[in-house]
Amino acid sequence: MSLCRSCISRRVGMSRTLFLNTSIADSTIRFPYLHPIQRGYASKKSNTRLNKPPKQQLDYKPSIKTIRKPPIPEPEHEAPKAKPNPLKYRTIPIVLGSITLFFLSGYCAYIFVAVSKQPANAVPKDPSAQADVSDRYNDIANTFDAEVDWMEKVMGIVKMRKKLAGLAKGDVLEVSIGTGRNLEYYDFNFGSGKGNVKSFTAIDKSAEMLEIAHEKFGTLYPGILGVRWIVGDASEPGQIPSPPKSANERSGNKVGAKYDTIIQTMGLCSTEDPVDLLKALGKIVKEDEGRILLLEHGRGKWKWLNSLLDKSAEAHAHKFGCWWNRDLVKIVEDSGLELINFSTKHGGTTSWIELKKPKQPEQVKPEEPSVVAPKPTETKKGWW
Numbered sequence: 537m538s539l540c541r542s543c544i545s546r547r548v549g550m551s552r553t554l555f556l557n558t559s560i561a562d563s564t565i566r567f568p569y570l571h572p573i574q575r576g577y578a579s580k581k582s583n584t585r586l587n588k589p590p591k592q593q594l595d596y597k598p599s600i601k602t603i604r605k606p607p608i609p610e611p612e613h614e615a616p617k618a619k620p621n622p623l624k625y626r627t628i629p630i631v632l633g634s635i636t637l638f639f640l641s642g643y644c645a646y647i648f649v650a651v652s653k654q655p656a657n658a659v660p661k662d663p664s665a666q667a668d669v670s671d672r673y674n675d676i677a678n679t680f681d682a683e684v685d686w687m688e689k690v691m692g693i694v695k696m697r698k699k700l701a702g703l704a705k706g707d708v709l710e711v712s713i714g715t716g717r718n719l720e721y722y723d724f725n726f727g728s729g730k731g732n733v734k735s736f737t738a739i740d741k742s743a744e745m746l747e748i749a750h751e752k753f754g755t756l757y758p759g760i761l762g763v764r765w766i767v768g769d770a771s772e773p774g775q776i777p778s779p780p781k782s783a784n785e786r787s788g789n790k791v792g793a794k795y796d797t798i799i800q801t802m803g804l805c806s807t808e809d810p811v812d813l814l815k816a817l818g819k820i821v822k823e824d825e826g827r828i829l830l831l832e833h834g835r836g837k838w839k840w841l842n843s844l845l846d847k848s849a850e851a852h853a854h855k856f857g858c859w860w861n862r863d864l865v866k867i868v869e870d871s872g873l874e875l876i877n878f879s880t881k882h883g884g885t886t887s888w889i890e891l892k893k894p895k896q897p898e899q900v901k902p903e904e905p906s907v908v909a910p911k912p913t914e915t916k917k918g919w920w
Contacts, residue, residue, distance in 0.1 A: 672857030677744035706796025707779035712803030716749030814871035
């Protein structure tokens with residue numbers, strides 16, 4: 537069968553149209569998300585691979601989930617610790633130390649001024665060459681405690697007073713009691729009957745200071761009358777009575793009795809003759825168990841320190857009534873008392889002294905010469 541040219545051309549055009557439509561449809565199935573222009577290019581490219589079967593069309597859009605790694609937690613930054621304050625627990629000691637340093641500086645300045653005003657010639661240290669300035673205590677009695685209180689606390693004198701008075705027992709005598717700076721430290725048995733101090737006798741040359749001590753005792757122990765207050769010089773014989781019979785001050789004295797404890801603080805510097813004073817105390821203390829307890833100040837260990845004490849001794853004596861440059865070692869040796877303890881502080885200027893009365897050697901009675909009776913003489917009879 538023959539076909540005319542027009543029919544052939546018509547059929548060829550129809551086949552081309554069918555082929556294009558099929559290609560476009562195929563590209564649509566294969567690439568549903570492509571642009572129409574891209575689809576045509578893709579269909580042309582796919583037609584070149586005739587041997588490869590078309591991919592199956594998916595009815596859903598595949599979702600690609602991106603697996604993300606969990607975020608790495610950032611390290612927690614701890615709050616920086618505050619640096620401890622080095623002065624947190626040291627504020628009070630620093631304040632107290634500053635106050636102490638201030639007072640010590642003032643005291644050193646006072647010594648320096650006193651020394652600079654003194655003449656070149658040093659004051660003699662022998663008590664016999666020093667003037668008696670004990671009357672000065674009557675003038676400074678009302679202000680004495682206020683002037684020396686801070687200095688004694690700083691230097692530890694108050695603790696030493698407390699320790700010294702704590703050793704007192706039995707019948708107690710305090711010599712040069714002054715304003716009674718030791719009264720609150722005694723272990724009295726007034727009322728309770730459990731204390732170590734059974735009776736108490738106080739003596740001082742200054743009536744003004746003794747009156748202040750009496751008032752202090754009345755404030756500390758109201759209603760107690762068992763204390764004797766004596767104005768006099770303890771170094772003079774007959775000034776100190778024997779211990780009382782009981783705590784009652786009107787009970788009378790124990791005739792011939794002696795004291796168990798004798799205490800004196802800062803007294804050897806103010807008496808005219810300290811050796812005679814110690815000898816007098818040795819006569820009224822018990823021989824074996826009795827004790828003489830002293831807290832004194834005098835010469836120190838170093839030459840330069842003693843030079844300062846000598847230069848300022850006269851000014852200090854006229855102000856406070858005591859000579860602080862006396863040689864305590866020599867005074868104790870000359871007293872003839874037995875030394876039990878001698879310790880020093882503050883460069884040797886403050887001395888703790890414990891003495892006792894030495895035992896008296898037993899006196900051996902001389903043997904009485906034996907008297908031989910003379911033999912009776914025989915009278916010869918005469919021959920007559």
